Amino acid sequence: MTAFIDPLSDERGADGAGGGYTVYWASAERVTLSRPLQRFLMDAHAARLRPILVTTDHAHVSTFVADAFQAAGGYWAVSFEGAMFDAFRGTRISSFGDFWAPRADRVPEAHPTLSRLRERTDPSFVFDVYVRDRADERTLIGGVADQLVAGLGGSGLERWGVVEPLAGRWSHAAVTESMRRQMPVTERHYASGDDGSAVSLAASRTKTGLLEHVRGTVPIRDVELSPLANVPGGALAAHPRVRDTLQALAERARVNVALLSCGEVEERAGSSGRLPGVRRPEQPLAVLLGARAVRDLAVDVEALAERHDVTTVGLRRAPALVVRLSGGDPLWHQLRAFASDLDQERLASALALEFATGDTKVGRS
Numbered sequence: 001m002t003a004f005i006d007p008l009s010d011e012r013g014a015d016g017a018g019g020g021y022t023v024y025w026a027s028a029e030r031v032t033l034s035r036p037l038q039r040f041l042m043d044a045h046a047a048r049l050r051p052i053l054v055t056t057d058h059a060h061v062s063t064f065v066a067d068a069f070q071a072a073g074g075y076w077a078v079s080f081e082g083a084m085f086d087a088f089r090g091t092r093i094s095s096f097g098d099f100w101a102p103r104a105d106r107v108p109e110a111h112p113t114l115s116r117l118r119e120r121t122d123p124s125f126v127f128d129v130y131v132r133d134r135a136d137e138r139t140l141i142g143g144v145a146d147q148l149v150a151g152l153g154g155s156g157l158e159r160w161g162v163v164e165p166l167a168g169r170w171s172h173a174a175v176t177e178s179m180r181r182q183m184p185v186t187e188r189h190y191a192s193g194d195d196g197s198a199v200s201l202a203a204s205r206t207k208t209g210l211l212e213h214v215r216g217t218v219p220i221r222d223v224e225l226s227p228l229a230n231v232p233g234g235a236l237a238a239h240p241r242v243r244d245t246l247q248a249l250a251e252r253a254r255v256n257v258a259l260l261s262c263g264e265v266e267e268r269a270g271s272s273g274r275l276p277g278v279r280r281p282e283q284p285l286a287v288l289l290g291a292r293a294v295r296d297l298a299v300d301v302e303a304l305a306e307r308h309d310v311t312t313v314g315l316r317r318a319p320a321l322v323v324r325l326s327g328g329d330p331l332w333h334q335l336r337a338f339a340s341d342l343d344q345e346r347l348a349s350a351l352a353l354e355f356a357t358g359d360t361k362v363g364r365s
Contacts, residue, residue, distance in 0.1 A: 021050040021096055030268065031055055032164035033064040033190070041072050052096055054079055055087070057114060060268040060275055063198040063217060064164060064190050071188070075099045078276045080111060087276040090114030114277040121264035122196075123220040123229030125152045126282055129249070129258040132292075133210045141179055142172035144214050144253055145191060145199045151245035152218040153225070154197035162187055179203050195219060196265065196272035211256075217265055219272065229262050234309075234326035234334065236262055237285040243311055243322055246288040250313040250320040258288035284325055284335045291318040307337075 024040045031037075031053070044051040051074035055061065061076070069076065076087035077096065084093050091108035093099065127148050133139050142157075149157060159166040160175055168174055170191055179186040184205035191199045199216035220226050228236040236242070242260060249255060263282040265272045289299070291314060301319060304310055309326045312319040325334040 020048065021052050022047065023052045023054055023096070025054045026059065027056065029056065029058060030060050030062070030271065031065055032062045033068055035163045037065065038068070038163050041068055041074070044074075045072065050075065050100070052077060052099070054084070055276070056080075057085065057111065057276055060266070060271070060273050062164060062271065062273040063192075063265065064200065066274055067190075067198075067200050067215060068188070076276070078111075078114070083109075085111045085114060085276075087114070088278070090116070090276070090278055116278065118264075118266070118275065118277045118279050121266050121279060123226055124196075124263050124265045125218045125220060125285075126261040126263040127152070127214070127216055127218075127258065128261075129214045129288075130256040131212045131214065132206075132208070132254045132256060133212060135205060135209045139176070139210065140172040141176045141189075141201060141203060141212060142170075142191075144212065144249070145201060145216060147249060147252065148214070148216060148245065149193065149197045149199065149218055151248060152241065153220065153222055154218040155193050155195040157191045157193045157197065157199065160189060160191040162189055164190070166190060166192055175201070195221065196267060196270075198272055217263065217272070219265060220262075233328045234285075234324070237324045238309070238326035242286050242324055246286055246322045247311060247313050250288055250290065250322065254292075255288055255290040255320065257290065257293055259284060260286045260288075286322060286324045287335070289321045289323070291315070291320045294319060294321055308334075 022040070022044050024037060041051055051069065051072050053061075053065070053069060053074065053076045055076070055078055057078040057080045059078070075096070077084045077093065078087045084096075085091060086093055086099070090111040090113075092111070094106075129144060129148070131144050146157060157170045160168045160170050162178070175189055178189060186202050186204065188200045188202045191201070196219045197216065199214060201212065201214050203210050203212045220229055225236065225239060225241065228239060246258060246260060249258065261282045261284050264279050266275050289297070294301070295318060299321065301310070301312060301321065304321070304323075309324040311322040311324075313322060314320050327334050
């Protein structure tokens with residue numbers, strides 16, 4: 001892959017903030033999270049610059065690149081016939097500043113193909129989980145990732161690494177040892193399976209132990225489940241696999257909070273990722289609140305169960321809750337209604353530590 005970094009910006013703020021950015025140009029048709037690209041993201045964070053990836057308009061970006069740029073608050077532009085376009089919207093930008101400060105009076109020019117909704121995509125489960133654990137020698141990282149991938153129908157994780165290509169054979173002991181050397185806050189570690197499953201993991205030390213953050217995607221290849229991904233409302237959320245996977249996770253791990261959604265991936269030459277162009281937004285399917293979150297939120301479980309599809313897990317006095325968005329309303333409407341019933345201010349306060357801990361450093365979590 002031919003790539004170079006452009007650190008210059010005519011919109012850079014005095015202290016590197018504001019409109020400052022740095023650009024990574026990649027000419028390859030397949031863009032992976034290489035060591036130079038990972039270093040670029042870390043340097044952008046250290047310099048307080050917005051990271052921007054520029055590719056061709058037919059480049060395939062790996063799942064791990066997409067994950068890293070999303071965590072970094074980065075942007076993706078494509079170069080086409082001497083002009084730049086927003087890779088996600090398919091509209092022309094006159095400068096990179098249009099990403100974060102678009103002009104209201106400007107009618108954007110559409111790319112000839114990227115501005116239309118992509119149709120050839122594969123549905124996938126998307127999970128985002130925070131788990132607490134003990135900070136002792138017996139603790140191993142990786143079990144939560146394995147459980148989620150298997151529960152959602154994946155074939156299992158095979159390889160891991162901190163950059164692509166992932167060179168290590170998947171091993172809880174090896175991943176844990178790598179993270180232990182990086183404490184108190186680790187880099188993201190990545191793992192993948194032969195079926196396209198992809199996971200990113202990180203851990204950080206807390207006052208009471210460890211906080212593990214696991215994100216990932218599992219392609220939906222089951223002929224029974226795949227059609228449900230395109231059905232409006234909660235058809236996929238109502239499937240037993242959604243409840244059973246989160247219920248099993250709550251029984252085996254000290255989960256703080258987990259969100260399970262339905263998204264899309266695109267494969268090229270057996271590798272999962274995404275192509276430029278407009279895609280359907282991820283749709284939430286279910287939320288898992290661990291016993292600690294339920295306690296901190298002072299949730300009235302019986303009242304909540306009257307309005308939502310709730311399954312209790314664990315002790316009656318200190319249950320975890322699996323809430324499936326299985327109603328007929330649009331899924332985001334159901335999620336907002338659920339958050340409103342919990343009292344959004346208390347919800348934000350109770351979960352602030354978990355979500356503030358994740359990815360406060362570019363390339364790290």
